[in-house]
Amino acid sequence: MSRITVRTENKRFPTAPNLYGIFFEDINRAGDGGLYPELLRNRSFEDSIEPKDCHTEQDGYALVSRAGWRDEFNHGEGLSRWIRKNGTPYTPVPAWYTNHAQMCLDRDDTLNVHRQVSLAVAFEKGGELYNTGFCGIAPKEGARYHFYMFARTETPVKVSVSVEEDAHEFGKLDFLLEGDGYVRYDGSFAADGDGRNARLVIRCPEGGKVNFGFCSLMPEDTYMGHGLRRDLVEKLRDLKPRFLRFPGGCIVEGFSPETAMQFKNVVGPVWERPGHQLMWHYRSYNGLGFHEYLQLCEDLDMEPLYVCNCGLTCQGRMPEFFEGEELEAMLQDTLYAIEYAIGDKTSEWGSLRAQMGHPEPFRLNYIEIGNENSGEVYEVRYRKFYDAIRKRYPHIRLIANTHLEEKGLQADIVDEHFYSTAEFFAENTNYYDNYDRKNPKIFLGELAVVRGWVGQLYGALGEAAFLIGMERNQDVVELASYAPLLENVDYNAWFPNLIRFNQRESIAIPTYYVWKMFGNSRGEDVVEADVETGTLYRPVKGMASLMGQAGLRYRNASWNGTPVGVTHELMGRVKEEEGSSCILPPDEEQRAEAEKLYRVDKDRVFAVFGEEQVTSGTFDIDIYAEEGREICLGVYSGRMPKEVYMADETHPPKEWNAANVKPFVWTLENGVSTFREQKFPSDRNLDEERIAELRYGEFNHFRYEVDGKQMKLYVNGECIHQVNVPGFPSLSSVVCDSPSEVIIKIVNMSPEEDAVEITLDCQVEDAYQVTLLTGEKQAENSFEEPEKVHDVLQSHSGASSHFYYTAPAYSVNVLRLVKVQDCCTEQ
Ligand code: AHR
Secondary structure (H helix, E strand, C coil): CCEEEEEEEEEEEECCCCCECEECCCCCCCCECCCECCCCCCCCCCCCCCCCCEEEECCCCEEEECCCCEEECHHHCCCHHHHHHHCCCCCCCCCEEEEEEEEEEECCCCCCCCCCCEEEEEEEEEEEEEECCCCCECCCCCCEEEEEEEEECCCCEEEEEEEEECCEEEEEEEEEECCCCCEEEEEEEECCCCCCCEEEEEEECCCEEEEEEEEEEEECCCHHHCCCCHHHHHHHHHCCCCEEEECCCHHHHCCCHHHCCCHHHHCCCHHHCCCEEECCCEEECCCCCHHHHHHHHHHCCCEEEEEECCCECCCCCCCCECCHHHHHHHHHHHHHHHHHHHCCCCCHHHHHHHHCCCCCCCCCCEEEECCCCCHHHHHHHHHHHHHHHHHHCCCCEEEECCCHHHHCCCCCEEEEEEEEEHHHHHHCCCCCCCCCCCCCEEEEEEEEEEECCCCCHHHHHHHHHHHHHHHHCCCCEEEECCCCCEEEHHHCCCCCCCEEECCCCEEECHHHHHHHHHHCCCCCEEEEEEEECCEEECCCCCCCEEEECCCCEEEEEEECCEECCEEEEEECEEEEECCEEEEECCCHHHHHHHHCCCCCCCCCEEEEECCCCCCEEEEEEEEEECCCCCEEEEECCCECCCCCCCCCCCCCCCCCCCCCECCEEEEEECCEEEEEECCCCCCEECCCCEECCCCCCEEEEEEEEEECCEEEEEECCEEEEEEECCEEECEEEEEEECCCEEEEEEEECCCCCEEEEEEECCCEEEEEEEEEEECCCCCCCCCCCCCCCCCEEEEECCCCCEEEEEECCCEEEEEEEEECHHHCCCC
């Protein structure tokens, strides 16, 4: 049983007005064919074109940047697993196929200077060209669709354009193509039936030659008529988001200069916007551009939060750094973007906004300088951008990617990203409790459970516990968003994503409902509340490992008295010597492997013993002690649950690698013993430093005993450390109020229901409402069961200044208690 004691009289601070927002990045084909509901894939015919600073290898499979970053390309079709899943037949022009016609890309005769090719088609009589869309086109009965194309012919050519599945025609348009140069042809139709896997067919009954410059098929019914897919925007609206971070993410940085995001490429008439390759393995046509994001913000009453490229490409993908004129141009590009958003309609870029139908300025109060950039290369660029933007637009709150205040630079807000396990989030519910309030505010720009309970209820509970901690610190955390937002299930490059869609429907993962529940229940002030609850322990597994400097000698390793050997040489090789073993330095193969892994020290060794599926037992080992050489032992050396993202299938990381094994680290050096946890962003001591006398020049006996809750570490029979396995509160809670109500958020991570004793310092009415999210630990939503886990609104009774509320096992609960007006202190 847990207890919550609430003191509404003690207001801590006002709730942060913009706390809950959304982060949109074009990943998983979230943009074209998704939020931007273009139904034709490769509408500009450019998908197979390599960015100019990249080349292809392995017969078109890989795209390789000038700096050497390899990404899956497959002639512009994208990830290999998409091709396999969808059985996509090869075509030189992705998504386009012909019957009784020949097609080829024409690089000379293009619609405008921004288009790199047109599609030249020679139709035989009755010949056809067709597009298979984003894994099929799915017309909806009665819905209207708008088609347009730019085409050029030497002599008049008759074509029909229809949407068809098997023998059924959902709608058809007839055009006579004629005239000088490229001519635009438009038409619309209402679908006479429901389709799932239709295609757009351009048929030429009499034959002829046509150059297609650009084409499009879009539903006419979009959210507020502003061109975005209705069901997706409705799902976003229901979150009550207060801001939109856009356009990324890594796509802002790109993996080469040409693939870096630039504002001027994503405004103006859509057929004049250059497309570009995204690092999520496909090309964007940029129809969803700067204006469209700002419009969406206006439609959903969100603050736009624009992330600009600050003169470098993705630092995790073999970066390039812009200097001189190139860097200057990037800065100008950002200043132009700001002018487009909020400049007067007579200004250069403000007038383009007016031409696009929005003479009044939009809002723009947040700019993030770079995405996930760090180090000196970032600092110099950040300073340049900061100074220039601050000078011209002092009202804009500027967001840094790292804690640059530590380097003496100014930032209003720092963006922190967390991708981890449910347990990590639950353990870190107090993460910001001791944050120095003098430092910049925090933007939790990206957070998600990406290992373990991915996309399942328990993952959402871990995140919810973290959000509870964040709410308790919303005097410093100003903004927060989950990442990523959207996923076309047929083109999944990253998992999990908040909302998943196919061509017809969309569903949400359990986390969505947490953000919806929390975003819709804000209150005005965070009030004092104490929580008493139990502890749950982090699941741990695996035996021991030896780590640290090469040359460590050991013998007689055993688990529960049975001899055990090294099962995984993650860094360094074990060499058997007479009567003992020695770990030699990493070889070339291991060093090359480590190069590709995240934060792996190539000069240290790392060897794992025995079985992975063990939690309790005793490990014994004799290690030779030498003065000046540290001894480093890992406790619980199992692998972390797998992450999903992988850029290049032909070079997958090994199942066992030095980046995905993170034991607790026991180190003995110069007579001092430390026991620490490897933790982001820095390690944490699990216990105080202790004196541990070693007998140098001989083997010393090391032992540890573990039972999943406690770890006891011994040297030569003496217990040096005795610590608990890290854990987290079984129940977390935050309380906010307003003059009329008290809102209590409760997350119960435990497998048991919890009869929570709630004590309040004010009177509340008997009847109250609860929004509840609960289910089985591993429960998840699917297209077959889209709402297996979702928020449920319940009416309860029995509230008073002292009452019990039963929080079901594995649940998120938002209680809304109505204050009895004449008894409550109004502020
Ligand atoms: O959200 C997916 C990616 O994760 C983002 O593009 C990037 O910022 C982060 O590394």
